[in-house]
Amino acid sequence: MGFKKTVFQVHKILGLVTGAIVFVVALTGCCWAFHDEIESLYDDYKYVTPQDKAFITPTEAKTIALSIFPNNTVHGTIFKQPNEAVEVIFYDGEPEFYQSVFLNPYSGEVIQADDHLSGFFAFILKGHMRLWFPKNIGENIVGVSILIFLLIIISGFILWWPKKRKNLKQRVTFDWKKTTRWKRKNFDLHTVVGFYIAIFAFVIAFTGSVISYNWLKYVVYMSTGGDKVPAFIIPENVSNSSSDTYAVKPIDFLIEKLRKESPESVSYELHYPESDTTSIYIEVANSKGLYYNSDYRFFDQNTLEEIETPAIYGKYKDAKVPDKILRMNYDIHVGAIGGIVGKIIAFLVSLTIASLPVTGGLLWYGRNYKK
Known part of the structure:
Protein backbone atom coordinates (compact mmCIF):
# COMPACT_ATOMS: atom_id res chain seq x y z
CA MET A 1 0.00 0.00 0.00
CA ASP A 36 -20.31 37.77 26.22
CA GLU A 37 -21.75 40.14 23.63
CA ILE A 38 -25.15 38.41 23.64
CA GLU A 39 -25.41 38.21 27.43
CA SER A 40 -24.58 41.93 27.67
CA LEU A 41 -27.89 42.66 25.92
CA TYR A 42 -29.90 41.57 28.97
CA ASP A 43 -27.63 42.19 31.98
CA ASP A 44 -28.98 45.55 33.15
CA TYR A 45 -29.25 44.19 36.70
CA LYS A 46 -25.43 44.14 36.87
CA TYR A 47 -25.32 47.94 36.86
CA VAL A 48 -26.11 50.43 39.63
CA THR A 49 -26.21 54.19 40.10
CA PRO A 50 -22.78 55.39 41.30
CA GLN A 51 -22.70 56.95 44.77
CA ASP A 52 -20.17 59.08 46.60
CA LYS A 53 -19.52 56.51 49.31
CA ALA A 54 -17.29 53.52 49.97
CA PHE A 55 -17.94 50.01 48.66
CA ILE A 56 -18.90 47.23 51.04
CA THR A 57 -15.88 45.24 52.21
CA PRO A 58 -14.95 41.72 51.03
CA THR A 59 -15.95 40.34 54.43
CA GLU A 60 -19.36 42.04 54.27
CA ALA A 61 -19.93 40.83 50.69
CA LYS A 62 -19.10 37.25 51.67
CA THR A 63 -21.35 37.36 54.76
CA ILE A 64 -24.32 38.75 52.82
CA ALA A 65 -23.94 36.23 49.98
CA LEU A 66 -23.65 33.31 52.41
CA SER A 67 -27.07 34.25 53.76
CA ILE A 68 -28.41 33.27 50.32
CA PHE A 69 -26.42 30.02 49.94
CA PRO A 70 -25.28 29.12 53.48
CA ASN A 71 -24.31 25.55 52.60
CA ASN A 72 -22.05 26.33 49.65
CA THR A 73 -18.49 27.56 49.13
CA VAL A 74 -17.57 31.11 48.16
CA HIS A 75 -15.03 30.92 45.34
CA GLY A 76 -14.33 34.66 45.23
CA THR A 77 -15.75 38.16 44.97
CA ILE A 78 -15.37 40.51 41.99
CA PHE A 79 -15.24 44.25 42.60
CA LYS A 80 -15.72 46.24 39.41
CA GLN A 81 -16.38 49.86 38.45
CA PRO A 82 -18.45 52.38 40.52
CA ASN A 83 -21.51 51.72 38.33
CA GLU A 84 -21.28 47.92 38.49
CA ALA A 85 -22.58 45.43 41.04
CA VAL A 86 -20.29 43.36 43.24
CA GLU A 87 -20.37 39.70 42.19
CA VAL A 88 -19.87 36.93 44.76
CA ILE A 89 -19.13 33.61 43.06
CA PHE A 90 -20.01 30.25 44.61
CA TYR A 91 -18.53 27.00 43.34
CA ASP A 92 -18.57 23.40 44.58
CA GLY A 93 -17.42 20.35 42.64
CA GLU A 94 -19.51 17.56 44.18
CA PRO A 95 -22.38 18.01 43.74
CA GLU A 96 -21.64 20.64 41.12
CA PHE A 97 -22.84 24.09 42.17
CA TYR A 98 -21.92 27.29 40.33
CA GLN A 99 -23.86 30.47 41.05
CA SER A 100 -23.23 34.20 41.43
CA VAL A 101 -24.91 36.61 43.83
CA PHE A 102 -24.92 40.24 42.68
CA LEU A 103 -24.90 42.91 45.37
CA ASN A 104 -25.28 46.66 45.39
CA PRO A 105 -21.68 47.74 46.08
CA TYR A 106 -22.77 50.60 48.37
CA SER A 107 -25.64 49.14 50.41
CA GLY A 108 -24.99 45.40 50.13
CA GLU A 109 -28.56 44.84 48.91
CA VAL A 110 -28.99 41.56 47.05
CA ILE A 111 -29.88 42.32 43.43
CA GLN A 112 -30.04 38.89 41.83
CA ALA A 113 -28.61 35.37 41.88
CA ASP A 114 -27.52 33.72 38.62
CA ASP A 115 -27.17 29.98 38.07
CA HIS A 116 -24.24 29.44 35.68
CA LEU A 117 -25.20 25.79 35.19
CA SER A 118 -28.59 26.53 33.61
CA GLY A 119 -29.71 28.40 30.52
CA PHE A 120 -28.73 28.28 26.86
CA PHE A 121 -25.04 29.08 27.15
CA ALA A 122 -24.57 26.72 30.08
CA GLY A 226 10.08 28.65 29.90
CA ASP A 227 11.88 28.55 33.24
CA LYS A 228 9.00 28.88 35.73
CA VAL A 229 6.28 26.49 36.86
CA PRO A 230 3.52 26.22 34.17
CA ALA A 231 0.77 25.93 36.75
CA PHE A 232 -1.26 28.10 39.13
CA ILE A 233 0.33 28.26 42.60
CA ILE A 234 -1.05 30.22 45.56
CA PRO A 235 1.90 30.82 47.92
CA GLU A 236 1.78 30.47 51.69
CA ASN A 237 1.76 33.41 54.11
CA VAL A 238 5.11 34.81 55.17
CA SER A 239 3.91 35.94 58.62
CA ASN A 240 3.03 33.88 61.68
CA SER A 241 0.42 36.20 63.19
CA SER A 242 -3.33 35.73 62.88
CA SER A 243 -5.79 38.12 61.29
CA ASP A 244 -8.28 37.24 64.04
CA THR A 245 -6.42 39.63 66.36
CA TYR A 246 -7.42 42.63 64.23
CA ALA A 247 -10.64 44.57 64.87
CA VAL A 248 -10.96 45.03 61.10
CA LYS A 249 -9.53 42.23 58.97
CA PRO A 250 -6.61 43.29 56.75
CA ILE A 251 -8.33 41.72 53.73
CA ASP A 252 -10.95 44.48 53.88
CA PHE A 253 -8.33 47.13 53.05
CA LEU A 254 -6.97 45.29 50.02
CA ILE A 255 -9.40 46.31 47.28
CA GLU A 256 -9.08 50.01 48.10
CA LYS A 257 -5.30 49.63 48.14
CA LEU A 258 -5.33 48.06 44.65
CA ARG A 259 -7.73 50.69 43.27
CA LYS A 260 -5.25 53.39 44.23
CA GLU A 261 -2.34 51.44 42.72
CA SER A 262 -4.07 50.57 39.44
CA PRO A 263 -7.18 52.75 39.00
CA GLU A 264 -7.34 51.96 35.27
CA SER A 265 -7.97 48.26 35.88
CA VAL A 266 -11.34 46.80 34.87
CA SER A 267 -12.01 44.57 37.88
CA TYR A 268 -10.47 43.00 40.97
CA GLU A 269 -11.40 39.37 41.67
CA LEU A 270 -10.56 38.53 45.29
CA HIS A 271 -10.23 34.94 46.48
CA TYR A 272 -10.51 34.33 50.19
CA PRO A 273 -7.74 32.27 51.84
CA GLU A 274 -8.56 28.58 52.06
CA SER A 275 -6.79 28.27 55.42
CA ASP A 276 -4.94 30.32 58.03
CA THR A 277 -1.64 29.69 56.26
CA THR A 278 -2.50 30.53 52.64
CA SER A 279 -2.24 33.96 51.07
CA ILE A 280 -4.98 36.11 49.56
CA TYR A 281 -5.10 35.80 45.78
CA ILE A 282 -6.44 38.64 43.61
CA GLU A 283 -6.80 38.64 39.84
CA VAL A 284 -6.60 42.19 38.52
CA ALA A 285 -8.16 42.39 35.03
CA ASN A 286 -6.50 45.03 32.89
CA SER A 287 -8.63 44.58 29.75
CA LYS A 288 -12.29 43.77 29.34
CA GLY A 289 -12.84 40.38 27.74
CA LEU A 290 -9.17 39.35 27.91
CA TYR A 291 -7.38 37.17 30.43
CA TYR A 292 -3.76 36.89 29.29
CA ASN A 293 -2.67 40.34 30.50
CA SER A 294 -4.29 40.13 33.93
CA ASP A 295 -2.12 40.57 37.02
CA TYR A 296 -2.24 37.69 39.49
CA ARG A 297 -1.19 39.06 42.86
CA PHE A 298 -0.79 37.40 46.25
CA PHE A 299 -0.81 39.01 49.69
CA ASP A 300 -0.11 37.81 53.20
CA GLN A 301 -3.53 37.65 54.82
CA ASN A 302 -2.24 39.14 58.08
CA THR A 303 0.15 41.90 56.97
CA LEU A 304 -0.89 42.45 53.30
CA GLU A 305 2.74 42.05 52.34
CA GLU A 306 2.88 41.12 48.66
CA ILE A 307 4.26 37.65 47.93
CA GLU A 308 5.78 36.48 44.66
CA THR A 309 4.75 33.19 43.09
CA PRO A 310 7.15 30.76 41.35
CA ALA A 311 4.52 30.09 38.67
CA ILE A 312 3.84 31.85 35.36
CA TYR A 313 0.70 33.47 36.77
CA GLY A 314 2.06 36.60 38.45
CA LYS A 315 2.24 40.21 37.33
CA TYR A 316 1.96 40.54 33.57
CA LYS A 317 4.85 43.02 33.36
CA ASP A 318 7.12 40.33 34.78
CA ALA A 319 6.01 37.68 32.27
CA LYS A 320 8.56 36.49 29.73
CA VAL A 321 7.71 35.39 26.17
CA PRO A 322 7.07 31.70 27.07
CA ASP A 323 4.85 32.84 29.96
CA LYS A 324 2.85 35.12 27.65
CA ILE A 325 2.42 32.39 25.04
CA LEU A 326 0.85 30.05 27.58
CA ARG A 327 -1.20 32.80 29.21
CA MET A 328 -2.62 33.76 25.80
CA ASN A 329 -3.79 30.22 25.10
CA TYR A 330 -7.44 30.65 26.17
CA ASP A 331 -7.81 34.06 24.50
CA ILE A 332 -6.43 32.57 21.27
CA HIS A 333 -8.77 29.58 21.54
Whole structure:
Protein backbone atom coordinates (compact mmCIF):
# COMPACT_ATOMS: atom_id res chain seq x y z
CA MET A 1 0.00 0.00 0.00
CA GLY A 2 1.40 3.41 -1.01
CA PHE A 3 2.06 6.18 1.46
CA LYS A 4 -0.91 8.30 0.43
CA LYS A 5 -3.22 5.30 0.49
CA THR A 6 -2.11 4.55 4.03
CA VAL A 7 -2.65 8.17 5.03
CA PHE A 8 -6.07 8.06 3.37
CA GLN A 9 -7.09 5.00 5.39
CA VAL A 10 -5.92 6.64 8.62
CA HIS A 11 -7.72 9.88 7.73
CA LYS A 12 -10.93 8.02 6.88
CA ILE A 13 -10.99 5.77 9.97
CA LEU A 14 -10.15 8.55 12.40
CA GLY A 15 -12.70 10.82 10.76
CA LEU A 16 -15.47 8.25 11.01
CA VAL A 17 -14.63 7.48 14.65
CA THR A 18 -14.52 11.10 15.83
CA GLY A 19 -16.72 12.85 13.25
CA ALA A 20 -19.84 13.19 15.39
CA ILE A 21 -17.81 14.43 18.38
CA VAL A 22 -15.91 17.00 16.32
CA PHE A 23 -19.21 18.17 14.82
CA VAL A 24 -20.76 18.77 18.27
CA VAL A 25 -17.65 20.39 19.75
CA ALA A 26 -17.21 22.70 16.75
CA LEU A 27 -20.88 23.67 16.55
CA THR A 28 -21.12 24.43 20.27
CA GLY A 29 -17.84 26.37 20.05
CA CYS A 30 -19.37 28.40 17.25
CA CYS A 31 -22.39 29.18 19.44
CA TRP A 32 -20.14 30.16 22.36
CA ALA A 33 -18.06 32.67 20.38
CA PHE A 34 -20.27 35.70 21.09
CA HIS A 35 -21.76 34.70 24.43
CA ASP A 36 -20.31 37.77 26.22
CA GLU A 37 -21.75 40.14 23.63
CA ILE A 38 -25.15 38.41 23.64
CA GLU A 39 -25.41 38.21 27.43
CA SER A 40 -24.58 41.93 27.67
CA LEU A 41 -27.89 42.66 25.92
CA TYR A 42 -29.90 41.57 28.97
CA ASP A 43 -27.63 42.19 31.98
CA ASP A 44 -28.98 45.55 33.15
CA TYR A 45 -29.25 44.19 36.70
CA LYS A 46 -25.43 44.14 36.87
CA TYR A 47 -25.32 47.94 36.86
CA VAL A 48 -26.11 50.43 39.63
CA THR A 49 -26.21 54.19 40.10
CA PRO A 50 -22.78 55.39 41.30
CA GLN A 51 -22.70 56.95 44.77
CA ASP A 52 -20.17 59.08 46.60
CA LYS A 53 -19.52 56.51 49.31
CA ALA A 54 -17.29 53.52 49.97
CA PHE A 55 -17.94 50.01 48.66
CA ILE A 56 -18.90 47.23 51.04
CA THR A 57 -15.88 45.24 52.21
CA PRO A 58 -14.95 41.72 51.03
CA THR A 59 -15.95 40.34 54.43
CA GLU A 60 -19.36 42.04 54.27
CA ALA A 61 -19.93 40.83 50.69
CA LYS A 62 -19.10 37.25 51.67
CA THR A 63 -21.35 37.36 54.76
CA ILE A 64 -24.32 38.75 52.82
CA ALA A 65 -23.94 36.23 49.98
CA LEU A 66 -23.65 33.31 52.41
CA SER A 67 -27.07 34.25 53.76
CA ILE A 68 -28.41 33.27 50.32
CA PHE A 69 -26.42 30.02 49.94
CA PRO A 70 -25.28 29.12 53.48
CA ASN A 71 -24.31 25.55 52.60
CA ASN A 72 -22.05 26.33 49.65
CA THR A 73 -18.49 27.56 49.13
CA VAL A 74 -17.57 31.11 48.16
CA HIS A 75 -15.03 30.92 45.34
CA GLY A 76 -14.33 34.66 45.23
CA THR A 77 -15.75 38.16 44.97
CA ILE A 78 -15.37 40.51 41.99
CA PHE A 79 -15.24 44.25 42.60
CA LYS A 80 -15.72 46.24 39.41
CA GLN A 81 -16.38 49.86 38.45
CA PRO A 82 -18.45 52.38 40.52
CA ASN A 83 -21.51 51.72 38.33
CA GLU A 84 -21.28 47.92 38.49
CA ALA A 85 -22.58 45.43 41.04
CA VAL A 86 -20.29 43.36 43.24
CA GLU A 87 -20.37 39.70 42.19
CA VAL A 88 -19.87 36.93 44.76
CA ILE A 89 -19.13 33.61 43.06
CA PHE A 90 -20.01 30.25 44.61
CA TYR A 91 -18.53 27.00 43.34
CA ASP A 92 -18.57 23.40 44.58
CA GLY A 93 -17.42 20.35 42.64
CA GLU A 94 -19.51 17.56 44.18
CA PRO A 95 -22.38 18.01 43.74
CA GLU A 96 -21.64 20.64 41.12
CA PHE A 97 -22.84 24.09 42.17
CA TYR A 98 -21.92 27.29 40.33
CA GLN A 99 -23.86 30.47 41.05
CA SER A 100 -23.23 34.20 41.43
CA VAL A 101 -24.91 36.61 43.83
CA PHE A 102 -24.92 40.24 42.68
CA LEU A 103 -24.90 42.91 45.37
CA ASN A 104 -25.28 46.66 45.39
CA PRO A 105 -21.68 47.74 46.08
CA TYR A 106 -22.77 50.60 48.37
CA SER A 107 -25.64 49.14 50.41
CA GLY A 108 -24.99 45.40 50.13
CA GLU A 109 -28.56 44.84 48.91
CA VAL A 110 -28.99 41.56 47.05
CA ILE A 111 -29.88 42.32 43.43
CA GLN A 112 -30.04 38.89 41.83
CA ALA A 113 -28.61 35.37 41.88
CA ASP A 114 -27.52 33.72 38.62
CA ASP A 115 -27.17 29.98 38.07
CA HIS A 116 -24.24 29.44 35.68
CA LEU A 117 -25.20 25.79 35.19
CA SER A 118 -28.59 26.53 33.61
CA GLY A 119 -29.71 28.40 30.52
CA PHE A 120 -28.73 28.28 26.86
CA PHE A 121 -25.04 29.08 27.15
CA ALA A 122 -24.57 26.72 30.08
CA PHE A 123 -26.08 23.99 27.91
CA ILE A 124 -23.75 24.94 25.04
CA LEU A 125 -20.65 24.93 27.27
CA LYS A 126 -21.47 21.51 28.72
CA GLY A 127 -21.82 20.16 25.20
CA HIS A 128 -18.56 21.76 24.11
CA MET A 129 -16.53 20.52 27.04
CA ARG A 130 -18.10 17.13 27.77
CA LEU A 131 -20.86 16.31 25.25
CA TRP A 132 -23.43 16.55 28.08
CA PHE A 133 -21.96 13.40 29.64
CA PRO A 134 -20.78 13.24 33.27
CA LYS A 135 -17.72 15.47 33.65
CA ASN A 136 -14.99 12.80 33.95
CA ILE A 137 -16.33 10.73 31.06
CA GLY A 138 -17.23 13.54 28.69
CA GLU A 139 -14.05 15.59 29.14
CA ASN A 140 -11.88 12.55 28.40
CA ILE A 141 -13.85 11.73 25.25
CA VAL A 142 -13.61 15.30 23.99
CA GLY A 143 -9.92 15.62 24.90
CA VAL A 144 -8.89 12.44 23.05
CA SER A 145 -11.09 13.26 20.06
CA ILE A 146 -9.55 16.71 19.62
CA LEU A 147 -6.04 15.23 19.78
CA ILE A 148 -7.13 12.83 17.04
CA PHE A 149 -8.59 15.75 15.10
CA LEU A 150 -5.11 17.29 15.01
CA LEU A 151 -3.90 14.12 13.24
CA ILE A 152 -6.87 14.34 10.89
CA ILE A 153 -5.90 17.91 9.92
CA ILE A 154 -2.30 16.86 9.22
CA SER A 155 -3.31 13.78 7.23
CA GLY A 156 -5.90 15.84 5.35
CA PHE A 157 -3.25 18.33 4.26
CA ILE A 158 -1.05 15.47 3.03
CA LEU A 159 -3.95 14.08 0.99
CA TRP A 160 -4.80 17.53 -0.36
CA TRP A 161 -1.28 18.17 -1.69
CA PRO A 162 -1.40 17.51 -5.47
CA LYS A 163 1.15 15.31 -7.19
CA LYS A 164 1.55 17.82 -10.02
CA ARG A 165 1.71 21.60 -9.77
CA LYS A 166 -0.73 22.02 -12.66
CA ASN A 167 -3.42 20.43 -10.48
CA LEU A 168 -2.93 23.00 -7.70
CA LYS A 169 -5.58 25.38 -9.03
CA GLN A 170 -8.14 22.59 -8.92
CA ARG A 171 -7.42 22.14 -5.19
CA VAL A 172 -7.88 25.79 -4.24
CA THR A 173 -10.92 26.85 -6.31
CA PHE A 174 -14.50 25.74 -6.88
CA ASP A 175 -14.62 25.06 -10.60
CA TRP A 176 -18.30 24.21 -10.70
CA LYS A 177 -20.43 24.04 -13.81
CA LYS A 178 -24.04 23.17 -14.46
CA THR A 179 -22.95 19.64 -15.22
CA THR A 180 -20.88 19.24 -12.04
CA ARG A 181 -22.32 16.35 -10.02
CA TRP A 182 -23.10 16.67 -6.32
CA LYS A 183 -20.33 14.22 -5.42
CA ARG A 184 -17.75 16.49 -7.02
CA LYS A 185 -19.21 19.53 -5.29
CA ASN A 186 -19.15 17.71 -1.97
CA PHE A 187 -15.54 16.66 -2.58
CA ASP A 188 -14.59 20.31 -3.21
CA LEU A 189 -16.46 21.47 -0.12
CA HIS A 190 -14.43 19.03 1.94
CA THR A 191 -11.00 19.53 0.38
CA VAL A 192 -10.96 23.17 -0.75
CA VAL A 193 -12.69 24.49 2.37
CA GLY A 194 -10.57 22.20 4.53
CA PHE A 195 -7.39 23.62 3.00
CA TYR A 196 -8.34 27.25 3.64
CA ILE A 197 -9.20 26.73 7.30
CA ALA A 198 -6.56 24.10 8.10
CA ILE A 199 -4.18 26.45 9.93
CA PHE A 200 -6.97 28.16 11.90
CA ALA A 201 -8.57 24.81 12.73
CA PHE A 202 -5.23 23.45 13.92
CA VAL A 203 -4.69 26.47 16.18
CA ILE A 204 -8.18 26.22 17.72
CA ALA A 205 -7.88 22.46 18.24
CA PHE A 206 -4.34 22.69 19.61
CA THR A 207 -5.16 25.47 22.08
CA GLY A 208 -8.20 23.46 23.16
CA SER A 209 -5.96 20.45 23.81
CA VAL A 210 -3.60 22.62 25.87
CA ILE A 211 -6.58 23.57 28.03
CA SER A 212 -7.50 19.89 28.43
CA TYR A 213 -4.08 18.41 29.16
CA ASN A 214 -1.56 19.67 31.71
CA TRP A 215 1.18 17.53 30.15
CA LEU A 216 0.71 19.33 26.82
CA LYS A 217 0.77 22.69 28.61
CA TYR A 218 4.10 21.65 30.16
CA VAL A 219 5.49 20.57 26.76
CA VAL A 220 4.47 23.84 25.09
CA TYR A 221 5.94 25.93 27.89
CA MET A 222 9.25 24.11 28.15
CA SER A 223 9.69 23.90 24.37
CA THR A 224 9.44 27.69 24.13
CA GLY A 225 12.15 28.19 26.76
CA GLY A 226 10.08 28.65 29.90
CA ASP A 227 11.88 28.55 33.24
CA LYS A 228 9.00 28.88 35.73
CA VAL A 229 6.28 26.49 36.86
CA PRO A 230 3.52 26.22 34.17
CA ALA A 231 0.77 25.93 36.75
CA PHE A 232 -1.26 28.10 39.13
CA ILE A 233 0.33 28.26 42.60
CA ILE A 234 -1.05 30.22 45.56
CA PRO A 235 1.90 30.82 47.92
CA GLU A 236 1.78 30.47 51.69
CA ASN A 237 1.76 33.41 54.11
CA VAL A 238 5.11 34.81 55.17
CA SER A 239 3.91 35.94 58.62
CA ASN A 240 3.03 33.88 61.68
CA SER A 241 0.42 36.20 63.19
CA SER A 242 -3.33 35.73 62.88
CA SER A 243 -5.79 38.12 61.29
CA ASP A 244 -8.28 37.24 64.04
CA THR A 245 -6.42 39.63 66.36
CA TYR A 246 -7.42 42.63 64.23
CA ALA A 247 -10.64 44.57 64.87
CA VAL A 248 -10.96 45.03 61.10
CA LYS A 249 -9.53 42.23 58.97
CA PRO A 250 -6.61 43.29 56.75
CA ILE A 251 -8.33 41.72 53.73
CA ASP A 252 -10.95 44.48 53.88
CA PHE A 253 -8.33 47.13 53.05
CA LEU A 254 -6.97 45.29 50.02
CA ILE A 255 -9.40 46.31 47.28
CA GLU A 256 -9.08 50.01 48.10
CA LYS A 257 -5.30 49.63 48.14
CA LEU A 258 -5.33 48.06 44.65
CA ARG A 259 -7.73 50.69 43.27
CA LYS A 260 -5.25 53.39 44.23
CA GLU A 261 -2.34 51.44 42.72
CA SER A 262 -4.07 50.57 39.44
CA PRO A 263 -7.18 52.75 39.00
CA GLU A 264 -7.34 51.96 35.27
CA SER A 265 -7.97 48.26 35.88
CA VAL A 266 -11.34 46.80 34.87
CA SER A 267 -12.01 44.57 37.88
CA TYR A 268 -10.47 43.00 40.97
CA GLU A 269 -11.40 39.37 41.67
CA LEU A 270 -10.56 38.53 45.29
CA HIS A 271 -10.23 34.94 46.48
CA TYR A 272 -10.51 34.33 50.19
CA PRO A 273 -7.74 32.27 51.84
CA GLU A 274 -8.56 28.58 52.06
CA SER A 275 -6.79 28.27 55.42
CA ASP A 276 -4.94 30.32 58.03
CA THR A 277 -1.64 29.69 56.26
CA THR A 278 -2.50 30.53 52.64
CA SER A 279 -2.24 33.96 51.07
CA ILE A 280 -4.98 36.11 49.56
CA TYR A 281 -5.10 35.80 45.78
CA ILE A 282 -6.44 38.64 43.61
CA GLU A 283 -6.80 38.64 39.84
CA VAL A 284 -6.60 42.19 38.52
CA ALA A 285 -8.16 42.39 35.03
CA ASN A 286 -6.50 45.03 32.89
CA SER A 287 -8.63 44.58 29.75
CA LYS A 288 -12.29 43.77 29.34
CA GLY A 289 -12.84 40.38 27.74
CA LEU A 290 -9.17 39.35 27.91
CA TYR A 291 -7.38 37.17 30.43
CA TYR A 292 -3.76 36.89 29.29
CA ASN A 293 -2.67 40.34 30.50
CA SER A 294 -4.29 40.13 33.93
CA ASP A 295 -2.12 40.57 37.02
CA TYR A 296 -2.24 37.69 39.49
CA ARG A 297 -1.19 39.06 42.86
CA PHE A 298 -0.79 37.40 46.25
CA PHE A 299 -0.81 39.01 49.69
CA ASP A 300 -0.11 37.81 53.20
CA GLN A 301 -3.53 37.65 54.82
CA ASN A 302 -2.24 39.14 58.08
CA THR A 303 0.15 41.90 56.97
CA LEU A 304 -0.89 42.45 53.30
CA GLU A 305 2.74 42.05 52.34
CA GLU A 306 2.88 41.12 48.66
CA ILE A 307 4.26 37.65 47.93
CA GLU A 308 5.78 36.48 44.66
CA THR A 309 4.75 33.19 43.09
CA PRO A 310 7.15 30.76 41.35
CA ALA A 311 4.52 30.09 38.67
CA ILE A 312 3.84 31.85 35.36
CA TYR A 313 0.70 33.47 36.77
CA GLY A 314 2.06 36.60 38.45
CA LYS A 315 2.24 40.21 37.33
CA TYR A 316 1.96 40.54 33.57
CA LYS A 317 4.85 43.02 33.36
CA ASP A 318 7.12 40.33 34.78
CA ALA A 319 6.01 37.68 32.27
CA LYS A 320 8.56 36.49 29.73
CA VAL A 321 7.71 35.39 26.17
CA PRO A 322 7.07 31.70 27.07
CA ASP A 323 4.85 32.84 29.96
CA LYS A 324 2.85 35.12 27.65
CA ILE A 325 2.42 32.39 25.04
CA LEU A 326 0.85 30.05 27.58
CA ARG A 327 -1.20 32.80 29.21
CA MET A 328 -2.62 33.76 25.80
CA ASN A 329 -3.79 30.22 25.10
CA TYR A 330 -7.44 30.65 26.17
CA ASP A 331 -7.81 34.06 24.50
CA ILE A 332 -6.43 32.57 21.27
CA HIS A 333 -8.77 29.58 21.54
CA VAL A 334 -11.92 31.73 21.71
CA GLY A 335 -10.65 34.40 19.32
CA ALA A 336 -10.72 37.15 21.98
CA ILE A 337 -7.05 37.88 21.34
CA GLY A 338 -8.09 39.62 18.11
CA GLY A 339 -11.04 41.56 19.54
CA ILE A 340 -14.33 41.37 17.66
CA VAL A 341 -12.52 40.47 14.43
CA GLY A 342 -10.85 37.54 16.18
CA LYS A 343 -14.18 36.33 17.49
CA ILE A 344 -15.72 36.53 14.02
CA ILE A 345 -12.83 34.45 12.67
CA ALA A 346 -13.25 31.90 15.49
CA PHE A 347 -17.00 31.77 14.78
CA LEU A 348 -16.56 31.18 11.04
CA VAL A 349 -13.75 28.66 11.48
CA SER A 350 -15.74 26.70 14.09
CA LEU A 351 -18.79 26.68 11.84
CA THR A 352 -16.69 25.45 8.92
CA ILE A 353 -15.01 22.77 11.05
CA ALA A 354 -18.49 21.48 11.89
CA SER A 355 -19.16 21.04 8.17
CA LEU A 356 -16.07 18.86 7.57
CA PRO A 357 -17.38 15.70 9.33
CA VAL A 358 -20.60 16.10 7.33
CA THR A 359 -18.93 16.43 3.91
CA GLY A 360 -16.40 13.77 4.88
CA GLY A 361 -19.16 11.39 5.90
CA LEU A 362 -20.93 12.00 2.60
CA LEU A 363 -17.67 11.22 0.74
CA TRP A 364 -17.42 7.91 2.57
CA TYR A 365 -21.09 7.17 1.94
CA GLY A 366 -20.78 8.00 -1.76
CA ARG A 367 -17.83 5.65 -2.18
CA ASN A 368 -19.48 2.74 -0.40
CA TYR A 369 -23.08 3.15 -1.55
CA LYS A 370 -22.71 4.30 -5.13
CA LYS A 371 -26.33 3.79 -6.08
